[in-house]
Amino acid sequence: MNCFECATEHQATTPAVTVCSQCGAASCTRHTRVAHAHEEVEYSPGAPSETDLGRRMFCTTCAPPTTTAVAT
Numbered sequence: 001m002n003c004f005e006c007a008t009e010h011q012a013t014t015p016a017v018t019v020c021s022q023c024g025a026a027s028c029t030r031h032t033r034v035a036h037a038h039e040e041v042e043y044s045p046g047a048p049s050e051t052d053l054g055r056r057m058f059c060t061t062c063a064p065p066t067t068t069a070v071a072t
Contacts, residue, residue, distance in 0.1 A: 001015070001016045001026045002014060002015060002016055002026065003015070003016045003026055003027050003028035003030075003031055004016075004025040004026050004027065004031075005025075005027060005028075005030075005031040005059065005060060005061075006028055006030070006031065014028040014030070015028065017029055017032065018032055018057040019057070020057065020058050020059040020061075020062050021056040021057055021058060022058055022059070022062035023061070023062050025059045025061075025062075027057075027059045027060075029070045030070075031059060032058070032059070032069075032070040033057070033058045033059070033060060033063035033067035033068065033070070034055055034056070034057060034058075034067060034068055034070060035055070035056055035058065035063070035066050035067040035068070036053075036054065036055060036056070037053040037054065037055075037056045
């Protein structure tokens with residue numbers, strides 16, 4: 001599978017390393033962004049607790065502002 005961004009922007013065939021957790025597009029290291037997903041769980045009324053669900057990979061289009069680039 002090849003990176004969608006590379007194929008559409010640069011007409012290049014760059015191997016993908018992951019798929020976007022939001023839209024499912026394949027992306028290479030250059031076009032992959034990483035963020036941690038969190039979920040708020042309420043164990044008792046008024047005392048919520050946050051759980052880290054782990055890393056999520058995003059394409060450059062879907063990446064939330066808190067993501068970091070995989071490659072420079």
